[in-house]
Amino acid sequence: MTIPANLKYAKSHEWARLEDDGTVTVGITHHAQDLLGDMVFVENPTVGRQLAAGEECAVVESVKAASDVYAPIAGEVVAANADVEGSPESINQDAYAAWMFRLKPANPADLDGLMDAAAYQAHVESEAH
């Protein structure tokens, strides 16, 4: 699967998308769900929570294992996707559509510190070796 060019990526395998209203939508990558396998549980951060960049803020669990999800940038949680908590398998079906939560960034420029699709592709390949 190709890595969408319109998103930014963290080394810990989250994707981030800047929305028109200035918020940032966060999910986990196709590669991350592929490593974990069939998803059975998602726990999102509560709305209003202030997150530091790199902070553990959500959990995804597959049949196989639990995995922490980290905030790709600092900000306040303004929305959490209840649909994905009700249907964790939607992450397996389309990891880039099944968003987890939205942040109001503390500093929108922080997004520039994340990887683009090409850099993320290289990161995934380097981890495979």
Add this chain to the structure above:
Amino acid sequence: MLKQTPLNQRHRDANAKLVDFSGWEMPIHYGSQIEEHHTVRRDAGMFDVSHMLPVDLKGEGARDFLRRLVANNVDKLQSTGKALYTCMLHEGGGVVDDLIVYFLNESWFRLVVNAGCADKDLAWMETQRDALAPGLSLTPRRDLSMIAIQGPRAAEKLWQAMPGTQELAGPLKPFNAVVVGDMFVARTGYTGEDGFEIMLPNKAAPYFWMALLEAGVKPCGLGARDTLRLEAGMNLYGQDMDERTTPLESGLAWTVDLKSERDFIGKDALLRLPRDKQLVGLKLVDRGVLRNHQAVFTAAGPGEITSGSFSPTLNASIALARVPASVQPGDTVEVEIRDKRLKAVVVKYPFVRNGKALI
């Protein structure tokens, strides 16, 4: 370097995700572990379990040796092909391994042991053999592959894949086996469904696998095998019991014969040790997933999850847990998951049998 079974290329051809399992390169799934799980509950799936080791015990006095070697009573094995599930204990009562013993005749029994324990088991059995019955031979059968075909449609698809098997294997009752040509066909499994475990020469295994595939049997990985056996309430060696735990505190009292006069290795310890722990089933009430080694809090004291996962059949999280002996089905307990205490209820297991939820 990981060991490979004769079916390794078949797994690669089927896009398996291969992982290190006890030093063997084995398929964990072929795409979706949950779909494979449902296939076995509703139709028919097959597992490569060639990493497990058949060991042939041959010679005069084989039965007497087994009376001493294993905790269950091999005198229950009276008809040809009959199988017995048992633990093999050390003197302290801990479990060296769990295994199936097949009775072929008075001078030929076949034992099937876990992959991760195979070397240790052989060494242990040889030591006991040398001391008790040096005339017996113990032959590891790495020349054999093993394929498990499991599910409500396993039988009909096996007959289709291997014309001629129905006549001999069709009448088999559960926990019985028959030799069909160079195949050893046992009506056994690790899923809680009807099915067969078939041992056959390594060279024949890939062809047999293809024939099963053509008959519509779906390849399933060890991931599904684990959730299936957990739902079926079957122990996994190394998790639910090991050398530090006895079968009596591992839900395996039914496999231990303490009634007969027979003296087996570990019996003294079992009679002597306190029986203050037991294995129970748990079903998580709150949202989350139970996992191995999570702490359990009961009114009678602490415990620990030995096997926990998500149950695809029940669409809930279930576990086996070792807890104080006074804990009862219906009790509410707490399980610590990521610093939170979540509510779970103690249930009788098995959780699922023959496709049906029991809790």
